[in-house]
Amino acid sequence: MSVRTVIPARSAWSAVVPEGASLTITDLHGNQAVDFLVYDAHDTSVRYSAPDTIQAQGGIFLTTGSVLLSDEHTPLMTVTADAVGRHDTVGGACSKESNTLRYGHHTYAQHACVDNFLAEGAKHGLGKRDLVSNINWYMNVPVEKDGTLGIVDGLSAPGLALTLRAERDVLVLVSNCPQINNPCNGFEPTAVEMTIGDAG
Amino acid sequence: MATATTYGARAHARAQEGARVEAMPVVPAADWPAPPCEAGHLVWAETVAGGNYTHRVLARGTELRLTDLRGDACAHLLLYVDGRPWERLNVADTVKVQWNAYLGEGVLLLSDQGRVLASVIADTSRRHDALCGTSTLVRNTARYGDGTPQSPSPAGRELFKLAAAKNGLTARDLPPSLSFFQGVEIRDDGSLDFTGSAGPGASVTLRAEQDLTVLIANVPHPADPRPDYVSTPLEVLAWRADPTRPGDPLWDATPEGRRAFLNTAEFLTARGLA
Numbered sequence: 001m002s003v004r005t006v007i008p009a010r011s012a013w014s015a016v017v018p019e020g021a022s023l024t025i026t027d028l029h030g031n032q033a034v035d036f037l038v039y040d041a042h043d044t045s046v047r048y049s050a051p052d053t054i055q056a057q058g059g060i061f062l063t064t065g066s067v068l069l070s071d072e073h074t075p076l077m078t079v080t081a082d083a084v085g086r087h088d089t090v091g092g093a094c095s096k097e098s099n100t101l102r103y104g105h106h107t108y109a110q111h112a113c114v115d116n117f118l119a120e121g122a123k124h125g126l127g128k129r130d131l132v133s134n135i136n137w138y139m140n141v142p143v144e145k146d147g148t149l150g151i152v153d154g155l156s157a158p159g160l161a162l163t164l165r166a167e168r169d170v171l172v173l174v175s176n177c178p179q180i181n182n183p184c185n186g187f188e189p190t191a192v193e194m195t196i197g198d199a200g
Numbered sequence: 201m202a203t204a205t206t207y208g209a210r211a212h213a214r215a216q217e218g219a220r221v222e223a224m225p226v227v228p229a230a231d232w233p234a235p236p237c238e239a240g241h242l243v244w245a246e247t248v249a250g251g252n253y254t255h256r257v258l259a260r261g262t263e264l265r266l267t268d269l270r271g272d273a274c275a276h277l278l279l280y281v282d283g284r285p286w287e288r289l290n291v292a293d294t295v296k297v298q299w300n301a302y303l304g305e306g307v308l309l310l311s312d313q314g315r316v317l318a319s320v321i322a323d324t325s326r327r328h329d330a331l332c333g334t335s336t337l338v339r340n341t342a343r344y345g346d347g348t349p350q351s352p353s354p355a356g357r358e359l360f361k362l363a364a365a366k367n368g369l370t371a372r373d374l375p376p377s378l379s380f381f382q383g384v385e386i387r388d389d390g391s392l393d394f395t396g397s398a399g400p401g402a403s404v405t406l407r408a409e410q411d412l413t414v415l416i417a418n419v420p421h422p423a424d425p426r427p428d429y430v431s432t433p434l435e436v437l438a439w440r441a442d443p444t445r446p447g448d449p450l451w452d453a454t455p456e457g458r459r460a461f462l463n464t465a466e467f468l469t470a471r472g473l474a
Contacts, residue, residue, distance in 0.1 A: 045370070045371050045372050049333065049376070050292070050331075050333075050376060051291075051331060051332050051333025051334070051376045051377075051422075052333060052336065052339075052422075054331050054332055054333075054392070055331075055332040055333065055392075055422045055423055058391055058392050058423075059389070059390040059391040059392055060331060060386060060390045060392070061389075061390040071333075071336070071357065071371075071374070072336055072337065072338060072357075073336035073337075073338040073339045074338060086390075090292065090295060090296075090301065090331065091292055091295075091296045092290065092291075092292020092293060092296060093292070095293075095312065095314070096314075097312070097313045097314030097315075097463075098290075098293045098296070098297055098310075098312075098314055099314075100314050100459060100463060101293075101297045101310070101314050101456045101459050101460050101463070102296070102297055102456060104459070105459070114312075128286050128312075129285075129286060129372045129373050130372055131312075132375050132376060133290075133291060133292040133375070133376050134292075142390075143301045143386040143390070145388075146300075146302075147300045147301045147302035147386075148299055148300055148301075149295055149296070149299060149300055149301045150296075150299050151296075
C-alpha cells in the first residue's frame with residue numbers, strides 16, 4: 001500500500017511519515033531542487049540539523065546511508081536508496097530577501113522556498129523560528145579548495161529517485177523550489193512525486 | 201567569620217567583593233587593565249571560562265573582539281537583531297550569498313532577512329567553521345560521559361538554551377551557529393578535515409551592523425577528535441565604534457555585500473535608527 005502525490009512546480013507539500021515507513025522522492029523531469037525540512041511529529045521543537053548531520057557523517061554531501069539528525073543529535077530519517085549520489089545540505093532555502101542579495105532587487109516579486117515553508121508549516125503550527133538550514137535534494141553545491149561554494153548544474157535526470165526511512169514519526173515539509181535564477185532547477189521548475197510506503 | 205547569624209552571613213558575603221579570578225566579567229568594563237581602545241569606550245570586558253557561556257546586547261557600531269587566550273577556546277556564536285529575534289543569523293545564507301564556505305576577514309554575517317548583522321573586520325586565526333554547528337547533550341554524553349551544563353563537559357546547545365532563555369528565547373530560536381578558533385576544511389569529496397586552532401593569542405573582531413543580542417558558548421568544537429574535553433578561556437572585549445558606512449572598502453567589496461548593506465541602511469533609516 002502506498003500513497004503517491006505529485007507536487008506541482010513551485011508548490012509546497014507536507015505529510016507525517018510514520019516510524020519505519022518509507023518516503024520516495026522522484027525527480028520526474030530531472031534537475032529539480034526539492035527543499036526539505038523534517039521534524040519529530042510529536043515535538044516539532046526537535047527538527048532537522050544540517051550541522052549535526054554534517055558533523056556525524058564527516059562530510060557535507062548527502063547520499064545512501066546518510067542519517068538525517070535532529071538538533072538534539074537524534075535520528076529522524078535515513079537515506080536508504082539514492083540514484084543520484086550527491087545532495088546538498090549547506091545552501092539552505094531561497095527567500096525573497098536573499099534573492100535581492102544574490103541576483104538583485106528585481107527578483108523580489110518572485111516566489112521563493114521560505115514562503116512555501118512558512119505557508120505549509122503554518123498548517124502544523126510552525127512559524128518562522130522553526131525554519132532552519134534545510135536539505136536540497138538533487139541540488140549540487142561543490143566547495144573548492146579556497147572555500148568557493150556555489151550551486152552548479154545538477155546531477156539528476158528524469159525519473160531518478162531517492163528513498164528515506166522514517167526513524168520515528170516525522171513531519172516532513174517540502175518546498176518544490178521555485179528558483180529560476182540559478183541552475184538548481186535548470187532555470188525552469190518542474191513537478192516532483194512523493195510516495196509514502198508501508199513499514200517494512 | 202561567624203555565619204551562624206544574619207549579621208555574620210552578610211559580613212561574610214560582603215567581604216568577597218574585590219575577589220579576582222581568571223574567568224569573570226570586569227565591571228565596569230573601563231576597569232579592564234589593557235584596553236584595546238580609549239578606556240572609556242569599552243562596554244564589555246570578560247574572560248569566559250572553558251565550558252561556559254555568556255551573552256550581551258550590543259549597540260550598532262560596537263566592535264567585538266574575541267581572543268583565544270591559550271589556543272583551545274572555541275567561540276560558538278549566535279546573533280539576533282535585539283528586540284526582533286525572528287531576524288537572526290542565517291548560516292546558509294551567509295555562505296551561499298557570499299559564495300564561500302569559510303569565515304574570515306571581510307565576511308558578512310547575514311540575517312535571514314537579506315541584511316547584515318555583523319561584519320568580520322579583523323582575523324588573525326583563519327581557523328573557523330560555519331558547517332558543523334555546536335555540540336549536543338547526546339553527543340557529549342557519548343563522548344565525554346556527560347553534556348549537562350553543570351557537568352565538566354557541557355554541550356554548546358545546552359549552554360545556548362540557557363543564554364537564549366535569559367533573553368526570552370527558547371530552543372526553537374536556536375538556528376545553526378558559527379564557531380571561531382577551531383577550523384574545518386572541506387576536501388574535494390566533501391569530507392571534513394579538522395584543522396584545530398591557530399594557537400594561543402589568535403583573535404577575531406566583529407562589528408555590529410545592527411543592535412544585536414549576542415550569545416556565545418565556549419566549548420570544544422564538535423569535530424575535535426581528542427578524547428578529552430579540552431576547552432580554555434575566551435577573552436571577550438567590546439567597545440563603542442562606528443558601523444560600516446558607504447565609502448568603507450567593505451561596503452563595496454562584493455555586489456552581494458553592497459546590496460546587503462543597502463538593505464540594512466534602508467531598514468534602519470525607515471526605523472529612524474540611521
